[in-house]
Amino acid sequence: MTATLTKPPVDAPADPVRPRRERNAGGLLHWVATHAIGLALGLMFATPVVFVFLTAVMSDDQAFTADLWPREWHWENFVEVFDKAPLLRYLVNSLTYSLLATLGMLISSIPAAYALAKLRWRGRNVAFLLVIGAMMLPPQVVAVPLYDTWSSLGLTGTLWPLIVPYFLFDAFSIFLLRQFMLTIPQSYVDAARVDGCSEFQTLVRIIVPMAKPGIAATALFCFLFTWNDYFGPLLYTGEVKDQWTLSLALATFKGMHIVQWNSSMAVTFLTMIPAVVLFVFAQKSFVKGITFTGVKG
Amino acid sequence: MTATLGARPAPGRGRARARHRLAVLGFMAPALIGFVLFFGYPLVATVVFSFTKYDLINAPEFNGLDNYAFMLKDPLLTKAITNTLWFVVVLTIARTVFALGVASVIARLRSGVGLIRTLCYLPSLAPPVAATLVFFMVLRPNGGPVDSLLGVFGIDSPLWFSDPAWAKPGITAIMLWISGDLMIIILAAILDVPQEQYEAAELDGAGPIRRWWHVTLPTISPVLLFGVVNSVILALQLFTQAVVAGSAGSGAADATGSTKYLGFPDNSTLTFPVYLYTQGFRYFDMGYAAAMATVLFVISFAVTIVLVQRMRKNSTAEEGGPGA
Numbered sequence: 001m002t003a004t005l006t007k008p009p010v011d012a013p014a015d016p017v018r019p020r021r022e023r024n025a026g027g028l029l030h031w032v033a034t035h036a037i038g039l040a041l042g043l044m045f046a047t048p049v050v051f052v053f054l055t056a057v058m059s060d061d062q063a064f065t066a067d068l069w070p071r072e073w074h075w076e077n078f079v080e081v082f083d084k085a086p087l088l089r090y091l092v093n094s095l096t097y098s099l100l101a102t103l104g105m106l107i108s109s110i111p112a113a114y115a116l117a118k119l120r121w122r123g124r125n126v127a128f129l130l131v132i133g134a135m136m137l138p139p140q141v142v143a144v145p146l147y148d149t150w151s152s153l154g155l156t157g158t159l160w161p162l163i164v165p166y167f168l169f170d171a172f173s174i175f176l177l178r179q180f181m182l183t184i185p186q187s188y189v190d191a192a193r194v195d196g197c198s199e200f201q202t203l204v205r206i207i208v209p210m211a212k213p214g215i216a217a218t219a220l221f222c223f224l225f226t227w228n229d230y231f232g233p234l235l236y237t238g239e240v241k242d243q244w245t246l247s248l249a250l251a252t253f254k255g256m257h258i259v260q261w262n263s264s265m266a267v268t269f270l271t272m273i274p275a276v277v278l279f280v281f282a283q284k285s286f287v288k289g290i291t292f293t294g295v296k297g
Numbered sequence: 298m299t300a301t302l303g304a305r306p307a308p309g310r311g312r313a314r315a316r317h318r319l320a321v322l323g324f325m326a327p328a329l330i331g332f333v334l335f336f337g338y339p340l341v342a343t344v345v346f347s348f349t350k351y352d353l354i355n356a357p358e359f360n361g362l363d364n365y366a367f368m369l370k371d372p373l374l375t376k377a378i379t380n381t382l383w384f385v386v387v388l389t390i391a392r393t394v395f396a397l398g399v400a401s402v403i404a405r406l407r408s409g410v411g412l413i414r415t416l417c418y419l420p421s422l423a424p425p426v427a428a429t430l431v432f433f434m435v436l437r438p439n440g441g442p443v444d445s446l447l448g449v450f451g452i453d454s455p456l457w458f459s460d461p462a463w464a465k466p467g468i469t470a471i472m473l474w475i476s477g478d479l480m481i482i483i484l485a486a487i488l489d490v491p492q493e494q495y496e497a498a499e500l501d502g503a504g505p506i507r508r509w510w511h512v513t514l515p516t517i518s519p520v521l522l523f524g525v526v527n528s529v530i531l532a533l534q535l536f537t538q539a540v541v542a543g544s545a546g547s548g549a550a551d552a553t554g555s556t557k558y559l560g561f562p563d564n565s566t567l568t569f570p571v572y573l574y575t576q577g578f579r580y581f582d583m584g585y586a587a588a589m590a591t592v593l594f595v596i597s598f599a600v601t602i603v604l605v606q607r608m609r610k611n612s613t614a615e616e617g618g619p620g621a
Binding site: 030031034035037038039041042043045046047048049051052055064065066067068107108109111112114115119121127129130131132133134136137138139140141142143144145146147148149151165167168169170174198199200203224227228230231234235238246247248250251261264265268271272275276278279283286287290291293 | 316317318320321323324325327328330331332334335336338339340342343346351353399402403405406407408409412413415416417418419420422423424425426427430431432434435439440441442444445474477478481482485505530533534536537540541544545570573574577578583586587590591593594597598600601604605608
């Protein structure tokens with residue numbers, strides 16, 4: 001992980017306020033103090049994961065002690081956890097959920113976001129408010145009737161109740177994509193129309209290529225949200241072990257292997273890897289996407 | 298409509314308008330169906346279910362206001378509401394202040410910004426289950442890293458997730474560790490404050506702290522309000538960290554098969570959503586769970602209104618401004 005973190009800053013905010021004053025000794029002192037605090041903060045955020053990693057490679061006995069540094073490096077712990085639980089099965093389930101949901105989200109949300117950002121129609125503002133309302137709604141509010149419906153369809157105990165909704169409606173993705181598309185100048189859309197493009201052609205040929213960074217960010221967030229989801233899988237697949245996702249299994253792993261800190265920390269560490277890998281490859285999209293969620297509607 | 302279609306020749310207008318409507322309908326159709334199926338219908342159904350007794354097997358049985366009447370005398374619900382209110386107050390304040398503090402420090406850095414920003418942000422991408430277990434390990438009272446560190450100063454570590462008084466602060470610590478997204482949002486807002494404003498304040502003789510207080514804070518206050526609303530919603534929904542902390546703390550053998558661990562220790566982690574889940578999907582008292590869901594809906598709806606109002610005000614204030 002540490003190797004990935006030394007990547008240089010890519011995005012614009014990396015170059016902050018840079019006043020030209022304070023070249024004297026007081027300025028130097030100030031520089032040292034600020035950077036010491038900054039470094040301490042960075043370490044504070046990183047150390048928990050370092051401890052998790054160090055514990056994961058300890059021997060069974062040592063992981064039980066107060067030692068912070070492994071006496072021997074048991075790399076095989078990362079392999080052995082696959083024997084202690086059907087992690088591959090859970091990995092496949094997690095990937096099924098995350099990849100299909102992301103695919104469905106792209107199919108359903110890009111056109112909706114386009115209609116909300118670039119087309120004018122009566123009811124558009126109301127529709128956007130409904131999207132925001134749905135985004136803010138705690139998932140537990142609608143859980144009872146939805147579980148009831150999926151149960152009567154005989155689909156509880158499978159991943160389908162989690163995946164299907166993404167092929168129709170994902171409020172957060174529509175919101176985020178709309179925010180991105182708003183930044184595309186209207187003149188491009190108008191020019192395409194003058195050239196005789198239909199709305200669909202405008203979307204596919206003009207908007208989608210221009211909104212690629214936004215689409216990438218939205219897909220990343222959708223993938224990670226579903227990968228990290230706990231409530232959904234617990235609700236629908238909690239009783240059916242071979243449908244568990246990694247997040248759900250991880251919560252149980254600690255219970256089943258309570259004494260083995262090294263195993264549970266090895267699995268914990270493994271489940272955190274995809275997010276880090278995605279971040280390394282798409283740092284720019286992440287930061288951009290995050291800032292977009294916080295700006296004006 | 299007029300702006301986008303005005304350039305078209307007059308004869309084609311009617312047809313163009315019809316095509317335009319068809320396009321909008323086509324683009325919005327999946328979302329419309331999805332909204333009705335997964336939000337519209339269940340919202341109405343939740344309210345309807347809340348007036349019934351329903352166990353998922355036998356048909357729902359109308360029982361008037363019984364579920365709501367029971368709420369008033371349910372000590373566990375009182376406990377759950379108290380716990381969630383605790384998080385709404387403490388977590389909201391702690392998360393906003395913490396994110397603002399970290400962002401303010403990062404904004405002042407001249408070198409290493411990318412590295413430190415990444416370190417602060419990455420934990421927020423970790424699965425909440427994993428983040429909870431990370432803290433469960435780091436904070437463990439018998440020889441965990443924090444325990445060892447406190448030992449150096451001769452302090453006994455609290456029992457954290459085994460102590461009713463410390464479980465909620467423990468969960469708050471997890472939530473702060475994963476608050477990187479809010480930090481990034483606030484950081485972007487701080488870096489967007491026009492440089493001239495700082496220069497003007499400096500000419501007036503304001504030092505760094507007064508510049509931060511009189512220039513930075515007022516300018517980014519809309520983003521801070523977003524942070525507060527966002528944190529309130531997060532606190533109202535708090536589920537995963539509470540369930541996992543409870544199950545890990547109690548050492549439950551099977552985290553999905555038993556209800557004993559929910560709220561462990563001593564119901565101190567029994568948040569409103571956790572209790573709703575317990576009643577609805579462990580005891581299959583769907584009617585009561587629906588009544589709780591209705592209450593949760595009303596509260597989160599009110600919070601959402603605040604956010605929407607703020608966004609409205611903002612977009613009229615900066616009409617046409619760049620979206621950053």
